[in-house]
Amino acid sequence: MTTNLTTGERVAWYRRRRGMSQEVLAGLVGRTVDWLSKAENNRLELDRLSVIKSLADALDVTLGDLLAEPTLMDWTPDSGTRTVPALRSALMNYRQLTPLLGVTTEGEPTPLDELRDNVAEVWDAYQESRYGFATRRLPLLLADVLIAAQAYEGQERDKAHELMAMTYQGAAMVLTKLGETDLAWIAADRGLAAAQQSGNAVVTGSLFRSVAHCLLSNGRFDAAVQLVGDASDYLRPGLSTAAPDFLSIYGTLFLAGSMAAARADDRSTTGAFLAEADRAARQLGRDANHVWTAFGPTNVAIHRVATSAELGDMQVAVDLGPQIDTSALPTERRTRHxxxxxxxxxxxxxxxxxLAMVLEAERWAPEQVRSHYLARELVLSWVRNQRGRPSRAMADLANRLHVI
Structure with missing residues (x-):
């Protein structure tokens, strides 16, 4: 049911399930009955998350319920046949919750240099939109970093906690892309705790970004805005002597905040956050990928497009979007743009x-396109609204996305 309905059709399904009339639901979200009827019958696109979130709140369902997230992760040669459930089991391992039970992990700790390479491998896979590979590797990597954090002492333990934090963050980022928002929150929370134990401000700042993304994906836009404000206060004293990795973390945090503010319909804060990110990008001086942030002037530019779309300024997005050269950015960023x-x-x-933009994105990153609600919603709405038969390219894409 979830993958074969548009967002508007899901709104209608949940409204009827709640025994609610169109008049009541329209009133709860401050819209007319005519608007709601058009949305439910695909004559009006529900293309802003702020609007979809208001409908989800009124229906007492999650944002993911209306977006049909999560979706089933396809088996690929990269993923094998153990995907999200295996990662869920690793995250819900009770041994990671408390030392009070006196349970210690078994096995020799992996050398830190090897562990660092393994963490980088997962993050590289994330930026290459190879979610199946990252999902397969993460359960074993989580076990390895836990053993390392318990086995090493002194500065080596601090390094192990840094790697643990980045592993959890990698898990949170991948799970967010797959629509597994509750699991992503667990991973981000664990990662932030490990980052604080490491004492590394850059790693801690990186985890703040991940927590902000988790709040975003759960529809908690105002909370994400507040987090970015609080986290920036924590990080700002380090700006005077900031190295490129610190600047990148700081700037990327504001990019996440700009999306949160846009989805909260807060134009002023959106503009302020983008301006702060732009200042950091100018100070950095060029596009880079420190701590896997893909931060720089181009990432700021593509967030101007994305926030314009979230605020309903589609003409701005149409005018600016195609002009941005994303060829130097990681696959994940290019595809999202x-x-x-x-x-x-x-x-x-x-x-x-x-359609041409989606097909190009699919050639770069098929797993990302097939797992993103926006691609599924666009293609399904195009098929629904075709007066005749959809083109072969559109129909084939719809089949690959499992929406028809």
């Missing part, structure tokens, strides 16, 4: 151009 531009083009009834 293409989906944003496709959303804006679709809102202007330029479906052929939007």
């Amino acid at each position: 293409n989906l944003e531009v496709a959303r804006a083009l679709s809102a202007h009834n330029r479906v052929d151009d939007a």
Whole structure:
């Protein structure tokens, strides 16, 4: 049911399940009955998360319920046949909860240099949108970093906690992409605790970003804005002597905050956060990828497009989006930008151009496109609204996304 309905059709399904009339639901979200009827019948696109979140709140369901998240993760040669459930088991291992039981992990600790390479391998896979590979590797890597954090002493233990924090963050980022928002929150929370034990401000700042993304994916936009404000207060004293990795973490935190503010319909804060990120990017001086942030002027630019779309300024997104050269960015960033531009083009009834953007993104990152609600929603709405048979390219894409 979830993958074969548009967001509007899911709203109608949950509304009827709640025994609620269109008049009541429309009143709860401050809209007209005509608007809700059009949304439920795919004559009006629900393309802003702030609006979808208000409907989810009124229906007492999660944002993921209306977005059909999570979706089933496909088996691939990279993933094997043990995917999210294996990672869930690793995250819910009770041995990670408390030392009070006196349980210690068994096995020799992995050398820190080897562990660092393994963590980098997972993060590289995330940025290459190879979620199956990252999901397969993460359970074993989580076990390894836990053994290391218990076995090493002194500065080596601090390094082990840094690697543990980055492993949990990698898990949180991948799980967020897969729509597993509750599991992502567990991973981000554990990662932040490990980061604080490491005493490394850069790693701690990196985990703040991950927590912000988890709040975003759970529809807690105001809380994410507040977190970014609080975290920036914590990090700001380090700006005077900031190295490139610190600047990148600081700037990326504000990019996450700008998305949160846009989804909360807060234009002023969106602009302020983008301006702060832009200052950090200018100080950094170029596009880079310190601590896997892909931070720099280009990432700021693509967030200007994404926040414009979230605020409903689709013309701004249409005008700016295609002009941005993302070729030097990691695959994950390039793909996400293409989906944003496709959303804006679709809102202007330029479906052929939007389809071309999605198909290009799929060539770069098939796993990312197939797991993202925006790609599924766009393609399904195009198929639903076709007067005749959809084109072969559109129909084949819809089949690959499992939406028809």
